[in-house]
Amino acid sequence: MKVIEDAVKEGRKTLSEHESKLVLRHYGIPVAKEVLIKSRDELPHAIAQIGYPLVIKGCAPEIIHKTEEGLIITNIKNEDEVYTAFDKVYEKVKDTPKGAVLVQEMVDGKRELMVGMIRDEQFGVAVMFGLGGIFTEILKDVSFRVAPLSKADAFYMLKEIRANKILNSVRGMPAVNLDKLAELIVNVGKLGLENKEIKELDINPIIISGENPVVVDALIVLK
Amino acid sequence: MKNKKFFENMKRLFNPESVAVIGASNKFDKLGFHVMKSLTTGGYKGKIIPVNPSAKEIMGIKAYPSISAYSGSIDLAIIAVPARFVFQIFDECHEKDVGGVVLITAGFREIEDPEGAKNQEILKQKADSYGIPVIGPNTFGMINFWHNLNASFTPEFSLTKKGDIALVSQSGGMSHLLSFLSQRHNVGYSKIVGIGNRLNVDFYEMILFLKDDPHTKVIALYIEGIDNPMPMIRAIKDMHKSKPVVAYKTGSSKSSNLASKSHTGSMAGRYEIYIGALRQAGAIVVNTAEELMDTAKALSQSSIPDGNRVAVLSGQAGPGIAASDMAERVGLELPPFTEKTQKRINELLPPMAIRTNPVDMGPAWYDASATREIIDVAMRDENIDAVILLIMYASANIKAVEGIKEMLLEWKQRKPIITCISAPAGIWDKEVSFLEENKALTNYPSPERAAQALGNLWEYKKILLRG
Known part of the structure; x- marks a missing residue:
């Protein structure tokens, strides 16, 4: 992708938030x-x-x-x-x-999630899912899978975090659209596999607006 | 990857007709002494060839100054001499067409001196070009229980029961621990293999080999960390539906990458990615050595439940509550019985007892036939996929196990019967092992471990279901 190639040519180590979201948008990931x-x-x-x-x-x-x-x-x-x-x-x-x-x-919503990607020298592209916002680092409630991911792999990640009940219908909030969230995770894996220049990716937070995930902030780190 | 000759040689390595012990010794302070003891006391039926340049015989068996000096063929060479001699021995093994090597010798990649890693690489190239599979270096060895072969430096491995679990471990200490625990808890193994520093036999090669091993039904892995884990992950993915894989990965404590710029980077230790990749491949991931053993035992001995609905039947209330708590924690459910079952249980138990699931069978302690029938109707209930049965010994219920024996033998865990039948040493041991050997139940030392083991059986069922 051009936005990545340009950044590489300029010798940059990161994409801006806006540039990072352009990359996500290209992979059909819903962005604010x-x-x-x-x-x-x-x-x-x-x-x-x-x-x-x-x-x-x-x-x-x-x-x-x-x-x-x-x-x-x-x-x-x-x-x-x-x-x-x-x-x-x-x-x-x-x-x-x-x-x-x-x-x-x-983007209005109380539930914040995160999806990330890291290129590991042994496993290749690893995708992470967990709680977002301030809870990411406090609770370390995350789940990993190695790309390429199937939709079933992504569904398993959603169930695997300890706080998985946050995805249910809670306190008057509707249940999260798991299909869309799983698709987002699968696409992050694809994005990692197809763009070797990307070293790490953070999508944090993803806010659940109504029942749908919307990316509010993102950061792409280059090699 | 490895060629056909390599895997043919793996078979010779694990089922040798002749074993040479290079470094065999009559001296207690040499590892070669203990290896000889393992072979001779472990019931090995093949030919043993001690190799020692200065002894005429070792433990009463004629010794040879080198393997070349022995005229017959050698399937397995166990090497327990200092590292500096190993190069030449590898060449001799090649000339002698040895099938495989167990390289107990340490002092290769694990040492601080970079020479160690360099020497290991040279050795690996030799072994690969010769097509010789090598277990080790820096290993205690391996045991093939179905060949009465204890090719390790610990003779007591042979006291472990023969069974259908293969343990492949990156740690010698963990292998010893699991073997001793298993001896106490009646868990049987087909093979225990210490892959050590993995010259050319890593988890990947072991899994491929065990896939076709008729004596292995369950594969238990103890993993610390390897250079190239993806072949292992793919091998697990390819075979986990025919043979379940239970994996215990340690090393969670020093994992996070603090220098990383992203949140993901700081959260993504190798450990976390290992766990994710293992689960993705269809392995059952466990968190302790005991859970590794318990889960492997359940997979070896029990049937797989169709669902997660469990009946907890306890001779005493407390253990029943503990098992129920753990059952719920590991994703099992305790549903109500069908009306028919409940009605029958109500007839069998006085109203003072808790007669719904979990059932307190306490008040029926004096009546073996009532206990037997409660278990029987619960097992047959269409709302129930598995039974957790808990019986603590008391002087008055000494006949309890005898009373349910026939029924359990007849039922044969068509649905899993996971138990904690506990008594002072010597009281029910024989009955329980007899029932276990006949796969009539799977017993654990505590109610919580019984429930956790059943939870992992259900986990495997879910893995099988996910297509």
């Missing part, structure tokens, strides 16, 4: 709606496309941990908030190479 802008002038157009409430994020290949650096402002509801948020985030990223701002739809 977003527009990448580089100036205040582009904001009205972006707002028109995304609509409120929305999220403003700093975006650049070198930016990996956005939350820690205050580069994510969520639940923006009106014009006043959006300009303030843009200025605040843009100020922090404007001197970063390829620094830009992502205007992203606010």
Whole structure:
């Protein structure tokens, strides 16, 4: 894929969030709606496309941990908030190479999951599924499989985590569409097998919106 | 990969008509002494050829200064001499057309000196080009119980019961432990193989070999970590439906890659990927040495349940509750009995007892026929896929096992009968082993282990079902 080839040519080790999501989109993985802008002038157009409430994020290949650096402002509801948020985030990223701002739809949902991929020197492409957001590293409740994955393999991963009940209908939330989630996992394996330049991939979080998984953040690390 | 001659030689290695012990000795402080003892006391029926440059005979058997000095053919050479002599011995083995080697000698890849790894590579090239399979180096050896062959330095391996589980282990210590535990718990093996530092016989080659081994029904693996695990994973995938594979992988503690940039990278230790890949291939993954043994025993001795619905029948309430808790934890269910079964149990037990599943048969202790019939109707219940039966000895119920023996022998685990029948040493041992040998039940030392073993049988059923 061009976005990967370009990054490799530039000698980069990571793709930006936006670039990473372009790769995911190419593999049919459902990604939150977003527009990448580089100036205040582009904001009205972006707002028109995304609509409120929305999220403003700093975006650049070198930016990996956005939350820690205050580069994510969520639940923006009106014009006043959006300009303030843009200025605040843009100020922090404007001197970063390829620094830009992502205007992203606010995906509503309480359940956060993650899917990842790592190229292991012994096993090849390994795909991971687990709880997302802040729970990923705290609980380490994850399951691995080696690509290529069958849909049945992916279903097994969903069942294998200790917190698998989170996928059921809980507290008034509908049951997660397991078929779509399994398909996402299978496609991550495929993506890993077909793009040898990718060393690691994080899709975290995947927010369950209604019953459907939507990728909200992603990071691709190159070899 | 390995050629046909290599696998033909694997058969000679495990079923030799003649065994040379290179480094055989009359001195207790030499490993060659213990290897000789294993062969001679283990009941090996073939020809033993001790090789020692200075002794005329070893343990009363005529010795030779080298294998070349012996005129007959040699199927297996067990080597227990210092590493520096091994190159030349390999060449002699080739000239002598030896079928296979057990290389007990240490001092190759595992040592800090890089010479060790270099020497192992040279040795591997020799063995591969000669088509000689080598178990080891740095191994205790191997035992083929169906050939009365104890080709190890521990004669007591031969005290382990002959059976249909093949244990392939990367650790000598773990093999010894499992053998001794199995001796106490009546678990039988077809082979125990310490693959050591895996010159050219790794898990992959062993699984391929065991696939066609008529004496092996279940394969138990103890894995620490190998250089190229995918051939093993594919071999498991190819055969797990004909012969179940139980795998215990250790090394979870030092796994995570802290330098990684991504969350996935920091979470993805080798251990986690191993577990995922093993499960994906259809192995039953276990977490302790005991669970490895218990699960292999269940697969060897019991039938596979059609479903996960279990009846817990206990002579005493406490063990029944413990087994029920564990059963639920491992994915089993305790459904209500059919009306017909429940009605009969209600007739057999006084109302003071818990008569629904899990059943407390306590109040029927004085009445062997009531106990027998409760077990019988529960086994036949269409809502039930397996029975967990728990009987703790008390002086007054000494006849309990005798009372259910005939029925269990007749039933023969058409549905699994997983038990914890426990008594002081010497009281029910004979009855229980007799029932186990006739595959009438599968016994465990605790209610929890019984339930866990049944949980793993159900796990295997699910693996078989997933197509």
